Amino acid sequence: ELKVEQNPLFLSMQEGKNYTIYCNYSTTSDRLYWYRQDPGKSLESLFVLLSNGAVKQEGRLMASLDTKARLSTLHITAAVHDLSATYFCAVDPESTSGTYKYIFGTGTRLKVLA
């Protein structure tokens, strides 16, 4: 069974600190997506990683993909309160078949404390 696991599941951190969220998946995939969800809201796309070694940065967030290790990381630099949200990774294991079906991770609920 395909699994997409994130850790930690919950993260409480102080403003100004750095931290990394990990996303491990159990099948071959060269595509991985990161989404943000605010409480009671929909999902907003953050990053699209399409190949091994891909790295993307937006503000205080940086995402990377290692397809050989089946691992993606979302690194937070100098956290601010506005980054408080739940972060999901999603894997597209059938990218070659063209169905573009995602398998979502369990989510990491981030709370940044002032």
Next chain:
Amino acid sequence: NAGVTQTPKFRILKIGQSMTLQCTQDMNHNYMYWYRQDPGMGLKLIYYSVGAGITDKGEVPNGYNVSRSTTEDFPLRLELAAPSQTSVYFCASSPGLAGVSEQYFGPGTRLTVT
């Protein structure tokens, strides 16, 4: 562009009732998806469609039906609602272009079955 729209935003159903969740996208995307998100969990794929007239099951299709008569619309039908179907339902669409399978999500429908 409105993007992906869903109606209703909230609904309470009694056990055994039926209803249709509406989803419309105005981005001319071929691919559309229905997910459910249980409290504190990730998203699970219910059904998806790769184009008008073509639908297929996802991870958790039992108790649901879909149709796709136009590119824009992808309604989800619940027959004989059960408490286990209490969840938030998200519709998403994707252009399905090679190398660009990013999904765009609607605002969600919060459904309670009592």
